[in-house]
Amino acid sequence: MRTKSLLIPALLVMAVALSACGPSSVSYNGAPPARTLNVNGVGEVSLTPDIAYIYIGVHTEAATAAEAVQDNNNQTTTVIQALKDAGIAPKDIRTSNFSIWPMDRYDPQTGTPTGEKTYSVDNTVYVTVRDLAELGGILDEVIAAGANTINSIQFDVADKTEALKQAREAAVKNAREQAEELAGYAGVGLGAIQNISFYDSLPSPLLDAYGKGGGGVAAGAAVPIQPGEMTLQVTVSITYEIK
DSSP states (O other): OHHHHHHHHHHHHHHHHHHHHSOTTTTOOSOOOOOEEEEEEEEEEEEOOOEEEEEEEEEEEESSHHHHHHHHHHHHHHHHHHHHHTTOOGGGEEEEEEEEEEEEEEOTTTOOEEEEEEEEEEEEEEEEESOGGGHHHHHHHHHHHTOOEEEEEEEEOSOOHHHHHHHHHHHHHHHHHHHHHHHHHHTOOEEEEEEEEEEEEOOOOEEOOOEEOOSOOOTTOOOOOOOOOEEEEEEEEEEEEEO
16 A cells, blocks of 8 residues: 555656646747738829719799699700700710609798699709810700709719829838838838738719709800819828838
8 A cells, every 4th residue: 555655646746747848838829929010101193074974954843743744844855955966975864863742832921821732843864074175065055955953063084094003103102101211210120011901082073053043044155164173092001010
């Protein structure tokens, strides 16, 4: 019995000794975290718009829905023909809204409902104008033809491919310059790029609610339109290894 009791403590001592001789990093997982520097760069390119999108419509009111619709149909047909005569291709004229709704009539003296109704009809087309030099004249023509709702002239650039490339290049260059500057201040060197992402911002200026009204625009008195400039912006986020 004495020999057996001495054997167990001896085994325990041996196990402790073996564990002490093992590598100290057995509980450590993976490589030490990389040291990185993250910067955001911005690139901008100014563009002159070469295309416009505009909502042109006809609003009519009558004592009956049928009469209001008939008046609107006649007037809208004339407006669409005026657009085509001005050089707008059929593919660039798209109906965006057609609606009919009743409106209660009120006594102008008392403000109380008369029990009668007026029916209102709206027909709106979404038009793409590809020659901005003609836009003012086109507005004159459609107003003379009966258009009485014109809204949300939106200017754009048809092909932004090359401008986007330039803006992205400028954004990456800007990010690199910032990274080099910061690394110099910190006394470290830049290593390989670890991650890169970007975001394109494509704003378009708006000229809201050109106006309502209709008919009677003098020939040659083209509506003055100023498309101005667009700013296309690209933001990149780049993570560099530092060493």
